[in-house]
Amino acid sequence: MSRQIVLDGSLQRLVNFDDPPPVAEGLWALVVGRVVDEETDRPITGNLIVSTAAVGVTPRVGGDGGFALAGRPWLIFPPLAAASYLLTATVTADGYLPADVAITVPIAQRHLTAPAPAPGSAVITLDSVAQLSAGQLLAIGPVAGAERARIRHLGPGAMQVTLDGGLFLPHALGDPVVADAWTPVDIGILTLRRDVTVLRGRTMRRDPITNTDSPVAGALISVTDFWTSLADVRAGLPGRMTTPNPALRMFAATLTPGVTTRRSVGPGQVASRTLAPTAPPDDRRLVSATVRGQTSFRISDRSSIAPAALLRLNPERSEATETVTVTTVTGYAPADGPGDISTALPLYGSHAAGTRVVPVTESAVQPAAALRRDVRAGDRVLFVDDLTNLPDGADVAISDGVTPQEYQGLRRLEATSDAGGYFALPPIHRVAALSIVTTAPLLTPVLLTVRPDYTVREHLIDVVFA
The missing domain is CATH 2.40.33 (M1 Pyruvate Kinase; Domain 3)
Structure with missing residues (x-):
């Protein structure tokens, strides 16, 4: 609080002005990020919703896939109580799987160092004076005996600060000190994954003489390659199953019922x-x-x-x-x-x-295959370096050495047509395009490249043998 003489007509008044509120108690973006489609790398501009259960935090969504979690930093994250806080949110959009996000929000704490300041002292010594400036407010711990003081100037020593008015309470070495400032946490790009679709259709044989079609039973429909992004498709790059680079080569399989826990490439593995x-x-x-x-x-x-x-x-x-x-x-x-x-x-x-x-x-534990892409809750498709020991219809355990392992049913991306020629591949997502080969005895194989339509639950395709 500062005193100033104010002229009121012919009168002079001595006025006590309130100190300006702390900058970090104003409304700020706590966290910012941008949401894009995993396959197309384009911003999601549809019905994008960001939600959080954190008290005092308000989600804001922009028109270009950008979002922010807004609030008053020091009121939500008491600066002297912890060096960081965990903020969780869920991001959803029509046609996409929800994504749970856990963000660590750091608090830029510095600490009192020797000599310990005594009540009344105007000089404190810190372990860092980086980005401090005259006039800036400091919150000085501990929590139970906290006080706030403004910086008069830096110095006199190299790691010292002179306060305006001095300290009123005792403080110990190591007590936290936080400057009144805020920088939003930028989590960068958050990818959302399309919900699954099922490639369903019928295998037929065309009779060129009668110009009629008849169903082909027992045809084998197999995914022989896939591309994980639309950019790879447009660039004409090899698919992930056939790429000459072993580090990029991967194979896909569908899981039932679906992943419940995030697993990362590296420690993540799958075993039958x-x-x-x-x-x-x-x-x-x-x-x-x-x-x-x-x-x-x-x-x-x-x-x-x-x-x-x-x-x-x-x-x-x-x-x-x-x-x-x-x-x-x-x-x-x-x-x-x-x-x-x-x-x-x-x-x-x-x-x-x-x-x-x-x-x-x-x-009957089999040798494990390594994850090639991270998985998170809701995923129905698994990407691994080898499917040799993961047969179709097997039960598999997904583990990473940290989180308890989970069990899933595994289906390879293949199907056989029934007596009427009808077939359905296992549910698919997280791929931009598929190369599908259909074979049947005594018939020429049919090769199709399909870009799944994730806006529908079932993507219909027909295979016609000449």
Whole structure:
């Protein structure tokens, strides 16, 4: 607070003016970023929504895919309480999978060094005076005995600051000091992934004499190459399955039900497992319905279930079944009564009350394949360096040595036409274009290059043999 003489007509008044509010308590962009389509690298300008549960933080979305999380920094992140804070948000858009973002927001703390300042002292010594300037406000810890003071000037020593008015409270060596300033955290480009589509169609044979088509049963439809970006397609670059560069070569497969946890290239790997129901078969059921994201559920019979056991939910429905690892089991007597199960990872899907729950055992571990692209929650397609030990229809375990491993069903990107010639490839996303070869006995193979239409749930293609 400063005093000034103000002329009011013929009167002189001594006025105490309030100090200006701290810069870091004003409204700022806390975090900024830009959202683009993973395949096209173009900004997402449709119904882009950014949400967060953080109190005092307001999402703002621009028209070019840009977004910000806005708020008053020092009121949301008390500057003396921690050196950094974690801010989480979810980014969604029509036709895309949601992306959860965790942002570390650093606080530019510096610290008091010897000699320790005494109450009344106007000079403090810091471990850094970088980017400090005269007139700037400082928040000086500790939290329980915090005070604020303005810089009169830098010095007299090399790492010293002279304060306007001096200190009122005692402070110890190592106490944090934060300057009144703010720089938004720029997370750069955030890619969103298209939701899956299914390539579905029919294999036919054209009779040139009668000019009629007849279905071809037993035709094999296989993905023989793919491109992960539209730029690669336009540049005429080799596909990822056939590129001569081994470091870029990768193979894709579909997962069921879908990934629940982020995994990174490097530590991330995938290995085939044999998961077999325990004998004799039992008839355990979910007591109540579950929803996506739950990490616990109630089961009708908890007998013989212990931590680290594997349970398969909904085994009759291949598109909905999922396998979870048990972390805790609780319940009251008798031993075969209902119990509450906690799981290592969240459920991918929702399951109705009465859904079957089957204990399974794990065996026959195969050599692992390495991830070639990061995966995150919601992904349905896996990219690895080798599919040799990942057969079609296998159960696989995805691990990274840090997060508990998760189990998925794996489907290779191939299909066989039925008696009517109809076929459907496993769900696909995260690819910009596919090279598909269709073969049938005694017929010339048909090669197609398809750019999946992710705006529809089913992309229809027909294969006609000459």
